[in-house]
Every structure is written in structure tokens, then in C-alpha cells.
Amino acid sequence: MTNSFRTLDDVDVKGKRVLLRVDLNVPMEQGRVTDTTRLERVAPTITEIAGKGGKAILLAHFGRPKGRDAKDSLRPVATELAKVLGRPVAFADDCIGDAAEKAVAAMKDGDILCLENTRFHKEEEKNDPAFVAELAKLGDIWVNDAFSAAHRAHASTEGLGHKLPGYAGRTMQAELEALNKALEAPTKPVIAIIGGAKVSTKIDLLENLVSKVDALVIGGGMANTFLHAQGVNVGKSLAEKDLAATALRILDKAKAANCTIILPVDATVAFHFAANAPSHAYGLDAIPAEGMILDVGPQSVERVRSAIDDAATLVWNGPLGAFELSPFDRGTVVAAKHAAERTKTGKLVSVAGGGDTVAALNQAGVAGDFSYVSTAGGAFLEWMEGKPLPGVEVLRAK
Ligand SMILES: Nc1ncnc2c1ncn2[C@@H]1O[C@H](COP(=O)(O)OP(=O)(O)OP(=O)(O)O)[C@@H](O)[C@H]1O
Numbered sequence: 026m027t028n029s030f031r032t033l034d035d036v037d038v039k040g041k042r043v044l045l046r047v048d049l050n051v052p053m054e055q056g057r058v059t060d061t062t063r064l065e066r067v068a069p070t071i072t073e074i075a076g077k078g079g080k081a082i083l084l085a086h087f088g089r090p091k092g093r094d095a096k097d098s099l100r101p102v103a104t105e106l107a108k109v110l111g112r113p114v115a116f117a118d119d120c121i122g123d124a125a126e127k128a129v130a131a132m133k134d135g136d137i138l139c140l141e142n143t144r145f146h147k148e149e150e151k152n153d154p155a156f157v158a159e160l161a162k163l164g165d166i167w168v169n170d171a172f173s174a175a176h177r178a179h180a181s182t183e184g185l186g187h188k189l190p191g192y193a194g195r196t197m198q199a200e201l202e203a204l205n206k207a208l209e210a211p212t213k214p215v216i217a218i219i220g221g222a223k224v225s226t227k228i229d230l231l232e233n234l235v236s237k238v239d240a241l242v243i244g245g246g247m248a249n250t251f252l253h254a255q256g257v258n259v260g261k262s263l264a265e266k267d268l269a270a271t272a273l274r275i276l277d278k279a280k281a282a283n284c285t286i287i288l289p290v291d292a293t294v295a296f297h298f299a300a301n302a303p304s305h306a307y308g309l310d311a312i313p314a315e316g317m318i319l320d321v322g323p324q325s326v327e328r329v330r331s332a333i334d335d336a337a338t339l340v341w342n343g344p345l346g347a348f349e350l351s352p353f354d355r356g357t358v359v360a361a362k363h364a365a366e367r368t369k370t371g372k373l374v375s376v377a378g379g380g381d382t383v384a385a386l387n388q389a390g391v392a393g394d395f396s397y398v399s400t401a402g403g404a405f406l407e408w409m410e411g412k413p414l415p416g417v418e419v420l421r422a423k
């Protein structure tokens with residue numbers, strides 16, 4: 026599959042301005058990067074380009090800002106990236122226009138420059154041709170190393186591939202090779218665990234996923250949305266209530282496809298979204314109206330453990346609870362440790378992906394025990410479904 030790409034082996038980058046799309050969408054708390062996995066994964070491509078005398082011009086998004094918003098600046102991420110790379114990373118306050126052009130013009134061969142968040146321009150997500158042209162002015166070639174954003178047909182993830190000669194970066198290559206190897210012909214039963222907070226952008230994926238897996242464990246904000254759809258009062262929990270009809274349709278599809286759905290049967294509820302907020306386990310018929318479900322409850326954790334015991338292959342995206350806040354990491358950590366143990370004994374092939382999911386596995390101390398950990402969350406799920414990823418398709422040699 027990957028052989029049809031042009032890669033860094035097919036181009037001499039020396040002296041070239043290389044527009045390098047990376048995924049710097051890392052977990053952050055109070056302006057500090059809390060997990061550097063995505064930075065470590067793109068480091069080899071950046072180092073290779075700079076080492077070969079190319080000018081590495083990094084393009085990336087951060088968060089989902091509506092226009093320019095200081096809290097979504099990539100500047101602190103660029104600072105952290107410089108530490109990971111062990112070399113300077115210059116920064117430009119915009120990804121197009123004067124600021125970007127001047128910063129690029131000042132680069133010497135082997136330099137690294139990070140441009141400000143591409144999503145500060147609404148044209149990025151619209152894949153607007155004039156915006157693509159502005160970006161393209163800054164480079165001679167485009168290298169896409171952002172597998173985890175390859176499901177987005179945005180200007181920097183896809184549009185540039187039509188304007189400049191495009192090449193796959195080393196992480197893009199490695200992710201596709203590893204996922205193909207681990208999941209091309211998965212041993213059954215296959216179980217998926219889907220949690221997290223990005224309900225509206227991921228719920229549609231579940232519709233296809235239920236025909237590919239034997240069991241689907243749903244946790245996190247995704248589970249709250251399903252529970253609400255089933256008539257459970259989820260109080261003030263994170264849930265996208267307008268997606269109730271979609272959730273019910275997915276449950277029907279799952280039944281028709283013989284996929285067992287494992288939803289929480291109890292919940293850990295707090296009244297504040299804060300670490301160590303007082304919390305209790307409640308049955309689903311007794312969630313307080315002012316409460317927030319911040320983790321799956323103890324009985325649900327046991328059900329997840331036994332679902333993992335029944336599986337030969339596990340794919341996982343999205344934490345089961347608000348794992349950044351202790352003790353609401355419990356469900357995620359117990360499930361992660363259990364999956365890691367079974368993987369170590371050779372009984373389970375375990376593949377997990379996603380910015381926060383990887384951070385959660387690191388927090389549980391088991392990322393190294395999984396069969397494969399992808400940087401990608403949504404992109405990984407779409408790849409699982411067999412959907413063409415725009416950021417990958419555009420790289421295929423024409
Ligand atoms: N019950 C919950 N209430 C509030 N937030 C939750 C809950 N469960 C999970 N979360 C939050 O979900 C977030 C992670 O979700 P997300 O869908 O972004 O996963 P991800 O692994 O980062 O995938 P991707 O790479 O696609 O973003 C975490 O910040 C976590 O706190």
C-alpha cells in the first residue's frame with residue numbers, strides 16, 4: 026500500500042523549502058504540554074530534512090479555534106518541540122502573509138521554523154484555493170507527516186498536495202505500515218473501545234465500525250450521549266443530546282450486525298469538573314440532576330475487563346473518563362493495565378490511538394506494552410473503517 030507513495034527517499038531536499046505538515050495537536054494543561062508523544066513521533070522526519078540541508082517549515086493546527094485565539098497558539102508547543110529535537114525551532118506569528126514570508130526568507134539550509142496555527146484562518150478547514158496558494162508560496166515541496174490529521178481534507182493536510190510535489194514523511198509511512206501489519210487480518214473476536222469527548226466528529230464512524238468488530242465498548246462523553254438516547258438522565262454530563270437519533274440508529278445497526286454493545290451500567294459522578302472533586306458511584310436510574318459523569322462506575326469497569334478477556338484483538342480510541350483528573354482516570358487505567366497484561370502474555374493484539382488516549386496509556390505506564398500505539402485517533406478509526414483518507418490519497422503517486 027505504502028509503495029505507491031513518493032517518500033523522502035525520492036527527493037533531494039538540500040536547499041529546498043520543505044513545507045512539512047505535522048500534527049502538533051498535543052494535550053496541554055495551563056499552557057504546558059502534558060504528553061510529548063506526537064512531538065517525538067514527528068522528530069525523525071524533521072531531523073532528517075534539516076540534516077540533509079532542507080529548510081523545514083512546519084505547518085500544523087492546534088485545537089479547534091474560531092479565528093485567532095491566543096490560547097490556541099502553537100508557540101508553547103514549538104518551544105517544547107525544540108526541547109525534544111535538541112535544536113532551535115524559530116516561530117512565525119502567522120502561517121501566511123508578511124510574518125511567514127519574512128521568517129521563511131531568513132532561513133538557512135538546515136533551519137527549522139514553525140508557523141502559527143493554520144486554523145487561525147477559517148480558510149484552512151474550507152481547503153480554500155486562495156489560502157492554499159498563499160501557503161504554497163512558502164515552499165518548494167510539501168511533505169505530509171500528519172497521519173493523525175489525514176482524515177481532514179484541509180488546506181495544509183490535502184490542498185497543498187495539488188499545488189506542490191508531495192511526499193510522505195517517515196511517521197506517515199511508519200503508521201500505515203504498522204497499522205497494516207497489526208490489523209490487516211485481525212484475529213477474532215475483535216473488540217473496540219471508543220470513548221473520549223469528540224462525540225459529533227466520531228459518532229458516525231461507529232455506524233460502520235459495528236459491522237467490523239464483534240463487540241464495542243462505549244465510554245466517556247460518547248457513552249453519555251448513548252445513555253441519554255436510551256432515556257437515562259445524565260445530569261450535567263458531557264453529552265451531545267442532539268445526536269440521540271444517531272445513537273439509536275447505531276444500536277440498531279449493531280444488533281443487525283451481531284455486534285455486542287457494552288455501555289456503562291453505573292457511573293462515577295462528581296459535582297465539579299476538578300481533580301479530587303468529591304464523587305460517588307451511582308446506578309443509571311439515580312444520576313443526580315446537578316451531577317456530571319466523569320468516569321465509568323466500578324461495575325462497568327469489571328464489564329470492560331471481562332470484554333477484554335473475551336477478545337483476541339483490541340482497538341481503542343478515547344479514554345473512558347476524564348482521565349486527566351484523578352480519580353476519574355480509574356476506568357481508563359484499569360482497562361489499560363488489563364489490556365497490557367493480556368498483550369504481554371500473547372493472548373491479545375492491542376492497538377490504541379489518539380492524542381489523549383496515548384497520554385492516558387502513558388499515565389497508566391503501559392503504552393510500551395501495547396502491540397502498537399498510533400498517534401492517530403479519528404484518522405485511525407476512519408482507516409479502520411476502510412475509508413480513504415484525503416491526506417493519504419493525495420500522496421499516491423500520479
Ligand atoms: N465523562 C467525561 N466527561 C468529560 N470529558 C471526558 C469524559 N470522558 C472522556 N473525556 C475527555 O475526552 C478527552 C479525549 O477525547 P478525544 O476524543 O479527543 O480522544 P483522543 O484520544 O485525543 O482522540 P483524537 O486524537 O481523535 O483527538 C479527554 O480530554 C477526556 O478528559
Ligand SMILES: O=C(O)[C@H](O)COP(=O)(O)O
Nearest residue numbers: 048050173174380402403
Ligand atoms: O487530534 C487529532 O485527532 C487530530 O489532530 C485532528 O484534530 P481534529 O479532530 O480537531 O481535526
